[in-house]
Amino acid sequence: MLRYALKRLMGAIPTLLLVIVLAFLMVHAAPGGPFDDERVLPPETQAALEAAYNLDEPLHQQLFAYLSGVARGDFGPSYRYRDHTVSELIGNAFPVSLKLGAMAMLVAMVLGVLAGTAAALRRNTVVDKVVMAFAMTGISIPVFVIAPILVLLLAVRLQWLPAGWSGNEGVGRLILPVVALALPQVAYIARLMRASMVDVLSSDFIRTARAQGLGTAAIIRYHALKPAMLPVLSYMGPAVAAILTGSVVVEEIFGIPGLGQFFVRGALNRDYTLVLGIVIFYAALVVLFNLVVDLLYGAIDPRIRRR
Amino acid sequence: MNRSMKIFGGILVAVVVVALVGPLISPNDYLQTDFDALLQKPSFEGFHLFGTDDLGRDLFVRTMLGVQVTILVAVVASIVSLVIGVAYGAIAGYAGGRVDAVMMRFVDTLYALPFIFFVILLMVAFERNFLLIFVAIGAINWLDMARIVRGQTLSLREREFVEAARLTGVSPARIVFRHIAPNLFGIVIVYVTLTIPQAILVESFLSFLGLGIQEPQTSLGALVDAGVNQMEGASWVLLIPATLLALILLCFNFLGDAARDYFDARDQR
Numbered sequence: 001m002l003r004y005a006l007k008r009l010m011g012a013i014p015t016l017l018l019v020i021v022l023a024f025l026m027v028h029a030a031p032g033g034p035f036d037d038e039r040v041l042p043p044e045t046q047a048a049l050e051a052a053y054n055l056d057e058p059l060h061q062q063l064f065a066y067l068s069g070v071a072r073g074d075f076g077p078s079y080r081y082r083d084h085t086v087s088e089l090i091g092n093a094f095p096v097s098l099k100l101g102a103m104a105m106l107v108a109m110v111l112g113v114l115a116g117t118a119a120a121l122r123r124n125t126v127v128d129k130v131v132m133a134f135a136m137t138g139i140s141i142p143v144f145v146i147a148p149i150l151v152l153l154l155a156v157r158l159q160w161l162p163a164g165w166s167g168n169e170g171v172g173r174l175i176l177p178v179v180a181l182a183l184p185q186v187a188y189i190a191r192l193m194r195a196s197m198v199d200v201l202s203s204d205f206i207r208t209a210r211a212q213g214l215g216t217a218a219i220i221r222y223h224a225l226k227p228a229m230l231p232v233l234s235y236m237g238p239a240v241a242a243i244l245t246g247s248v249v250v251e252e253i254f255g256i257p258g259l260g261q262f263f264v265r266g267a268l269n270r271d272y273t274l275v276l277g278i279v280i281f282y283a284a285l286v287v288l289f290n291l292v293v294d295l296l297y298g299a300i301d302p303r304i305r306r307r
Numbered sequence: 308m309n310r311s312m313k314i315f316g317g318i319l320v321a322v323v324v325v326a327l328v329g330p331l332i333s334p335n336d337y338l339q340t341d342f343d344a345l346l347q348k349p350s351f352e353g354f355h356l357f358g359t360d361d362l363g364r365d366l367f368v369r370t371m372l373g374v375q376v377t378i379l380v381a382v383v384a385s386i387v388s389l390v391i392g393v394a395y396g397a398i399a400g401y402a403g404g405r406v407d408a409v410m411m412r413f414v415d416t417l418y419a420l421p422f423i424f425f426v427i428l429l430m431v432a433f434e435r436n437f438l439l440i441f442v443a444i445g446a447i448n449w450l451d452m453a454r455i456v457r458g459q460t461l462s463l464r465e466r467e468f469v470e471a472a473r474l475t476g477v478s479p480a481r482i483v484f485r486h487i488a489p490n491l492f493g494i495v496i497v498y499v500t501l502t503i504p505q506a507i508l509v510e511s512f513l514s515f516l517g518l519g520i521q522e523p524q525t526s527l528g529a530l531v532d533a534g535v536n537q538m539e540g541a542s543w544v545l546l547i548p549a550t551l552l553a554l555i556l557l558c559f560n561f562l563g564d565a566a567r568d569y570f571d572a573r574d575q576r
Contacts, residue, residue: 014416015416015419015420018416019420022425023425023428026425026428026429026432027428027431027432028432029432136557136560136561136564137553137557139560140504140553140556140557140559140560141553141556141557142508142511142512142552142553142556144511144512144515144528144531144532145531145549145552145553148531148534148535148538148545148549149545149546149549151538152538152542152545152546156538156539237419241420241421244421244424245421245423245424245512248516249512249515249516252516253535263424263427264516264517264518266431267427267430267431267516267518268516268517268518270431272431272432275427275428275431276428278424279424279425279427279428282421282424283420283421283424286419286420286421287419287420290419
């Protein structure tokens with residue numbers, strides 16, 4: 001297990017390096033500099049500004065300086081929020097996004113697994129068809145359509161829940177963003193769970209368990225659930241990526257001061273260092289989560305480790 | 308063609324035809340503002356079938372234009388991803404061995420990344436333009452295509468007709484593009500159908516955030532964004548483009564699913 005873990009860890013490092021170099025080069029390949037579109041500056045000021053952000057050095061030196069900075073958790077200063085470093089901005093905004101994302105993930109897992117299992121147990125009945133039709137709809141409708149419609153219905157018309165973040169306290173303001181963020185993932189996980197549960201339920205060891213007189217509830221609980229969860233577990237990596245993407249939209253719609261909102265603001269303001277830093281941070285998060293999922297997978301399913 | 312392919316394909320064709328013909332029939336223009344008719348409800352008066360927006364622009368014409376742009380971006384982006392994916396997958400599959408292993412390892416690496424953020428990075432670094440949106444969206448959706456094509460190519464290259472071509476001295480490049488690529492047609496069509504909704508999703512996501520299609524051009528994502536700002540007073544400004552976007556995505560997804568089942572069933576015969 002330790003060897004497997006180390007091997008996985010070593011595999012994640014080149015991926016991260018590739019991400020940073022790729023993202024860095026993308027930004028620096030662009031024509032023009034970050035201070036070009038402001039009012040015309042005296043040449044000395046322009047030079048001083050560029051020197052302050054290391055823009056007067058050759059590209060490979062800038063890259064190495066940036067890499068060694070990132071290794072220490074320093075993404076450099078923000079171009080627009082001049083009093084803050086990018087790391088500070090990320091550090092302030094991320095906890096809000098983390099809370100939102102973690103709750104959405106939890107909701108998606110619980111509801112998705114339940115719905116998928118129910119559909120698999122009642123295969124080809126009305127329950128199955130309803131769950132699957134709902135799942136297809138959930139996959140097709142993007143978060144930025146679901147979220148405003150939920151707001152319109154539940155906050156504006158029925159006024160059951162608050163629509164905004166600021167001015168509201170407590171759990172109420174979390175419900176709509178979490179639901180909007182989780183719904184597509186509920187749909188995806190339900191589909192995955194149904195397919196793998198159908199597979200597992202038709203395998204020999206389940207038939208044996210049934211022959212021994214075990215009830216359906218006990219079979220699901222003690223025998224079928226764990227193997228059927230494996231595909232869902234490996235979907236957790238992509239799910240995190242999807243929730244990060246969705247959180248950008250959800251934070252924008254509900255006015256939540258999280259990382260996604262900073263990201264969009266940064267992108268609209270052409271704040272290169274902030275956007276670059278957040279992209280790298282997001283990518284690192286996804287790579288890290290994939291690593292954790294790999295390790296969990298190895299821990300649960302010993303067949304994986306031997307490969 | 309089975310029944311669900313006909314139904315969802317039919318709805319899509321109808322939407323596209325209306326989107327193309329509608330603006331021609333309508334007396335209104337997508338740019339023309341009318342300050343006497345701000346946020347009008349949908350009605351036949353002045354042919355504002357979908358009402359007007361906060362600048363008094365006719366929403367029917369704007370929505371139809373949005374459908375055109377959305378579908379155009381998606382189709383072109385899908386063609387970009389098709390070309391990259393088929394070339395990459397066919398080369399990896401035909402080369403086999405170590406080249407294949409390295410190429411597919413690279414695809415696995417890219418799979419793990421949240422690609423949409425890189426597209427946003429590109430949009431920030433370069434000025435946002437139409438062409439870049441096409442290419443960037445296409446460039447993120449080729450991974451599935453490459454995997455599928457590689458798998459098919461691996462099995463195709465063992466077939467007799469490829470062996471015969473090899474024996475008669477046909478060059479590897481020619482074998483890949485003249486003999487193997489045409490045999491990938493069916494599976495490629497299925498995956499293009501499934502790639503289009505993904506491209507629509509990416510484009511409308513970017514446009515919704517204000518990073519994609521720019522005014523005065525519009526797309527369904529941009530229209531949904533505009534609708535969000537008006538929804539408390541004028542819900543139709545949000546609901547019409549949102550419903551249309553959802554409908555188009557749903558049809559493409561169902562169509563792709565049905566097409567996959569159809570081709571799978573045919574392969575097994």
